[in-house]
Amino acid sequence: MSEAEWMSRDPREEPWPVVDLRLDVPHSARVYDYLIGGKTNFEPDRVAAKASVAAWPALPISMRTTRTFMQRAVRHLTERHGVRQFLDIGTGIPTSPNVHEIAQGIAPETRVAYVDNDPIVLTHARALMSSTPEGRTCYVDADLRDIDSIIGAPQLREVLDLSEPVALSLVAIVHFVLDRDDPQGLVRRLMDELAPGSFLVLTVFTGDTDPVGVGGVGREYNARGIPLQIRDRKETLAFFDGYELLDPGVTLVHHWRPDADAPEIRDADIAMYGGVAVKNA
Numbered sequence: 001m002s003e004a005e006w007m008s009r010d011p012r013e014e015p016w017p018v019v020d021l022r023l024d025v026p027h028s029a030r031v032y033d034y035l036i037g038g039k040t041n042f043e044p045d046r047v048a049a050k051a052s053v054a055a056w057p058a059l060p061i062s063m064r065t066t067r068t069f070m071q072r073a074v075r076h077l078t079e080r081h082g083v084r085q086f087l088d089i090g091t092g093i094p095t096s097p098n099v100h101e102i103a104q105g106i107a108p109e110t111r112v113a114y115v116d117n118d119p120i121v122l123t124h125a126r127a128l129m130s131s132t133p134e135g136r137t138c139y140v141d142a143d144l145r146d147i148d149s150i151i152g153a154p155q156l157r158e159v160l161d162l163s164e165p166v167a168l169s170l171v172a173i174v175h176f177v178l179d180r181d182d183p184q185g186l187v188r189r190l191m192d193e194l195a196p197g198s199f200l201v202l203t204v205f206t207g208d209t210d211p212v213g214v215g216g217v218g219r220e221y222n223a224r225g226i227p228l229q230i231r232d233r234k235e236t237l238a239f240f241d242g243y244e245l246l247d248p249g250v251t252l253v254h255h256w257r258p259d260a261d262a263p264e265i266r267d268a269d270i271a272m273y274g275g276v277a278v279k280n281a
Contacts, residue, residue: 169202206231
């Protein structure tokens with residue numbers, strides 16, 4: 001929904017808070033949207049994205065490949081592990097197929113709670129509310145750094161049964177949480193709230209494959225007011241401490257259970273580790 005569409009919406013519809021979209025400055029969700037080929041972005045976002053691509057030309061490949069990792073992980077957990085509940089934090093601007101579209105396409109009764117705190121995502125939240133008749137979806141406006149506001153949200157409690165296994169998805173989000181906010185601790189607190197048998201799907205932005213190029217992306221984001229932290233493999237593994245990794249463990253995202261017809265991608269063109277783990281107790 002554009003700013004004009006938001007202002008002209010039918011007042012008889014359920015009210016939503018008025019938000020400042022700040023179309024004059026780049027926004028991480030809109031920069032990401034541009035990089036993966038979306039259309040919900042504006043000139044400042046495109047300028048930031050192009051500057052980042054100039055620093056590391058493989059950035060769009062890495063971003064799109066991260067998106068397909070998420071899709072494969074959701075499909076795998078739904079088909080092979082019987083997951084019927086997903087908690088997706090850092091949802092971003094809706095880009096089909098979303099988590100509920102993938103999971104409910106396999107198991108229509110699947111329930112999905114989306115969480116984000118970005119104004120641009122809030123304006124598109126209704127696109128996430130569609131669901132099969134058998135399943136449910138909801139949107140929670142909350143910050144990853146505030147676990148209580150996520151777990152305690154009434155709409156989340158209406159959709160998810162936390163006494164049963166849930167797959168927690170943190171894809172392309174923890175690089176926006178700086179070390180001072182203890183991102184590994186935040187993930188542990190979230191997983192502590194979930195039942196045994198729950199899963200963690202997580203990606204980490206890394207410079208291990210191209211320190212100079214990826215470092216340039218970090219500088220471009222930070223210079224434009226988008227805090228971003230790059231981490232190595234050791235720091236990535238710390239997010240999975242205490243959980244059992246599914247094969248093939250933590251890998252660059254294009255190596256995690258690739259589809260048979262997946263295109264050939266160079267490791268040097270990927271700046272994201274990904275993994276899926278299960279909480280056994």
